[in-house]
Amino acid sequence: MKKRMRKCLSLALAGVMAGMLATGCSANGQKDAASAGGNETGGTPAKENVAADKSTEGEKASGEKTKLVLWMPPFGTEESLDKEVWGEILKPFEEENNAQVSIEIIPWSNYEEKYLTGISSGQGPDVGYMYMEMINDYIKAGAIAPFDDFLTAEDRDNFYYLDKGVIDGKQYAMPIVVGSARVMFYNKAILKEAGVQSVPETWDEFKDACQKVAAIGKTPLLQQWGDKSKGAMNSIFFPYLWQAGGEIFNADGTKAEFDSEAGIKAAQFLADLRFKDGIMPESITSMSEDQVFAEFKAGNTAFVMSPTNQGAGFKEAGIDWGFFTSLKDQKMGTFASADSLVLISASKNKDLAVKMVKYMLSGPSMTKFHEMAAFPPIAKDEEYHDDPAFKAVYEDNKDALITLPAVQGSAAVYDNLYKNLQLMMLGQMTPEEALKNAADYANNTLSQNR
Numbered sequence: 001m002k003k004r005m006r007k008c009l010s011l012a013l014a015g016v017m018a019g020m021l022a023t024g025c026s027a028n029g030q031k032d033a034a035s036a037g038g039n040e041t042g043g044t045p046a047k048e049n050v051a052a053d054k055s056t057e058g059e060k061a062s063g064e065k066t067k068l069v070l071w072m073p074p075f076g077t078e079e080s081l082d083k084e085v086w087g088e089i090l091k092p093f094e095e096e097n098n099a100q101v102s103i104e105i106i107p108w109s110n111y112e113e114k115y116l117t118g119i120s121s122g123q124g125p126d127v128g129y130m131y132m133e134m135i136n137d138y139i140k141a142g143a144i145a146p147f148d149d150f151l152t153a154e155d156r157d158n159f160y161y162l163d164k165g166v167i168d169g170k171q172y173a174m175p176i177v178v179g180s181a182r183v184m185f186y187n188k189a190i191l192k193e194a195g196v197q198s199v200p201e202t203w204d205e206f207k208d209a210c211q212k213v214a215a216i217g218k219t220p221l222l223q224q225w226g227d228k229s230k231g232a233m234n235s236i237f238f239p240y241l242w243q244a245g246g247e248i249f250n251a252d253g254t255k256a257e258f259d260s261e262a263g264i265k266a267a268q269f270l271a272d273l274r275f276k277d278g279i280m281p282e283s284i285t286s287m288s289e290d291q292v293f294a295e296f297k298a299g300n301t302a303f304v305m306s307p308t309n310q311g312a313g314f315k316e317a318g319i320d321w322g323f324f325t326s327l328k329d330q331k332m333g334t335f336a337s338a339d340s341l342v343l344i345s346a347s348k349n350k351d352l353a354v355k356m357v358k359y360m361l362s363g364p365s366m367t368k369f370h371e372m373a374a375f376p377p378i379a380k381d382e383e384y385h386d387d388p389a390f391k392a393v394y395e396d397n398k399d400a401l402i403t404l405p406a407v408q409g410s411a412a413v414y415d416n417l418y419k420n421l422q423l424m425m426l427g428q429m430t431p432e433e434a435l436k437n438a439a440d441y442a443n444n445t446l447s448q449n450r
Contacts, residue, residue: 065100069125075373079105085372093359119143126347131339136408145345146170150354159379164338167406173340179376180307181336181393182235188320190302203329210279219301220279225425226286230418234335235305240266242333253407256442259435267431308390309374325397336401408449413442
């Protein structure tokens with residue numbers, strides 16, 4: 001069902017967008033105020049009362065709040081916290097602009113499905129949060145409008161990462177979360193007990209350190225191969241692919257590249273950690289990301305790949321940790337997000353919607369957001385508030401930070417690749433078989449976008 005829905009995405013969205021523009025409906029399915037007429041029962045006012053009724057309508061229209069719908073994912077410990085934080089952030093905006101913002105926090109577990117069904121049915125937002133593997137599908141369907149005409153020279157000077165939101169030569173995305181780099185955390189006490197004298201830099205040095213940890217009866221490394229989200233690959237596969245010198249797709253996004261010699265080398269390295277070297281236990285095939293983090297907080301594993309914003313939680317758990325940005329085979333490389341706010345084409349209040357986007361991305365707003373979710377600043381008008389330890393990651397190691405490419409159909413490709421790699425880690429496929437199966441599926445999917 002999911003595959004079929006994706007295949008029909010562009011056609012379905014394109015039809016919906018045309019229909020909504022023709023009927024005067026907004027992105028959230030509400031009727032445009034300018035097209036509303038008549039009395040409450042749908043009849044036409046009596047001729048002698050038309051002038052009075054028009055006057056009343058004008059007064060009502062002038063005082064009526066403009067409604068905007070915002071879709072965001074959860075970053076707090078509970079979804080209700082995110083809604084509360086964004087509600088507080090946007091309250092002054094609502095008052096200043098006589099607006100009413102309906103904020104919906106969408107769980108990560110059904111994030112893409114919510115957008116697909118919501119926008120296709122005309123029940124989408126005015127502004128939404130999307131990650132790169134989603135965006136291109138909606139651009140091709142005409143469901144996202146570019147920001148170019150709304151940006152001033154001052155905006156372009158202030159925001160650091162606008163280039164990451166340029167797709168097909170247009171500013172389709174306004175980055176809001178750039179960072180969340182996946183770095184390798186390590187437990188200093190465990191490494192000291194194991195006699196690991198220096199922080200590993202290469203794959204061989206890492207394997208040697210892990211074997212020393214295993215020799216004292218401790219778990220060297222845990223990975224979340226049982227996690228439901230394909231986003232787990234941002235920590236457990238893509239960094240190793242890039243470190244081996246590989247890429248996910250070719251330059252124009254028309255062919256899979258992860259089944260290359262470098263890709264097979266990366267997959268074999270991970271499989272060896274599980275089956276040959278005894279560095280990762282069998283339990284990883286059923287572990288979620290939260291379970292992996294819990295094990296590190298409990299002091300039960302020496303290494304874990306994690307977003308930088310988990311550092312505070314590890315510290316609160318009493319772990320004396322260190323970290324390094326990336327291992328190296330052919331080069332350094334690790335995942336960093338470039339998630340963005342997008343403007344939905346069907347929005348009937350684009351000027352105000354863009355004004356809200358700029359308000360959300362302003363320094364004061366981002367400062368409040370980053371109190372809940374620790375990320376580095378996205379613009380000059382905000383100071384750095386995250387753990388100072390990670391500042392060097394984004395300043396000195398920025399060349400090692402890699403974002404996922406905006407390739408149409410890539411979400412389905414990632415989902416299939418993850419399933420094949422999971423079978424590999426269960427011992428049911430070789431690295432070559434897993435990557436070939438996934439590449440065959442990917443190339444067939446990508447060929448349909450040409």
